[in-house]
Amino acid sequence: MGRPRTFDEEAILDRAMLLFWRKGYEATSMNDLVEELRLGRGSIYAAFGDKHQLFVQALGRYLGRQADLLASALDDRQPALPQLRRLFETLLQSDSACSGAGCFSVNSIAELLPGDAAVAELARAGLRSAEDAFTAQLERARATGELTAAVSPRDAARLLLAQVQGLQILRKADQDPERLAASLNSVFELLRSPSAPAVTAPAADIAPAADPDRAGEPAPAA
Numbered sequence: 001m002g003r004p005r006t007f008d009e010e011a012i013l014d015r016a017m018l019l020f021w022r023k024g025y026e027a028t029s030m031n032d033l034v035e036e037l038r039l040g041r042g043s044i045y046a047a048f049g050d051k052h053q054l055f056v057q058a059l060g061r062y063l064g065r066q067a068d069l070l071a072s073a074l075d076d077r078q079p080a081l082p083q084l085r086r087l088f089e090t091l092l093q094s095d096s097a098c099s100g101a102g103c104f105s106v107n108s109i110a111e112l113l114p115g116d117a118a119v120a121e122l123a124r125a126g127l128r129s130a131e132d133a134f135t136a137q138l139e140r141a142r143a144t145g146e147l148t149a150a151v152s153p154r155d156a157a158r159l160l161l162a163q164v165q166g167l168q169i170l171r172k173a174d175q176d177p178e179r180l181a182a183s184l185n186s187v188f189e190l191l192r193s194p195s196a197p198a199v200t201a202p203a204a205d206i207a208p209a210a211d212p213d214r215a216g217e218p219a220p221a222a
Helices: 009-023 030-037 041-048 051-073 080-094 104-112 117-143 153-173 177-191
Strands: none
Touching: 009 030, 009 041, 009 051, 009 104, 030 041, 030 051, 041 051, 051 080, 051 104, 051 117, 080 117, 080 153, 080 177, 104 117, 104 153, 117 153, 153 177
C-alpha cells in the first residue's frame, strides 16, 4: 500500500498550469517542473503521469476556468451585447495576468496542433463551448432587437470567437490598448442593430492588468 500524498494536487496543478502558460510546452523541462512544483520526479509521475499528461491536465484546468467564467458572466438580466463586450474585456484582462503570456489555450493550439490529438480534443471542446455560449447570448440579442438582422446568432458567435482568439495573438506583438479597443468597438458596431444603443468602450477598460504582484496568479478564466 502506497503512502498517502502530502501535497495539495489542485494547488500543484495550478502551479504547473502557470509554468506551462508562461513557457509553453516544449520549453518546459521536467527539471523546470521539479523546481517549480517542489516535487520529485517520482511524485510528479505518480500523481499526474508524464510531462504530456500533466500538460493536458493543466490545459483542461485552464479551459474549465474559462467555462466557469462564461457561465458566470452571461445571464438574461442585462442587455446582451454589452454583457458580451464586458466578457471580452474580462477575458483579455485575465489572460494578461500571467506575465503577459497571452491565452494559454491559443498558445497551445499554435504550438502543438495539428499533431497532438489530446490537445486538439480539449481545444475543440473549449471552442464549441464558447461558441454555444456566445450563440445563446446573441439569440437573446436578436430577440431584444440588439443584433442586426444581417447575420444569424450562430454566425455572429463564430465571428466573435475568431475575433477574441485573433486578438490574443495580435496583442502579443502589439499591446496598444487603443488599437485593441478600436478592434472590439468595430466588431460590435458591425453586429449591433442600427436601432440599438452603441456598444463601445474606451481603451482604459481593456488595458492589460497593471499590478505586477498579480502576474503569477491564476487568472479568473484561465
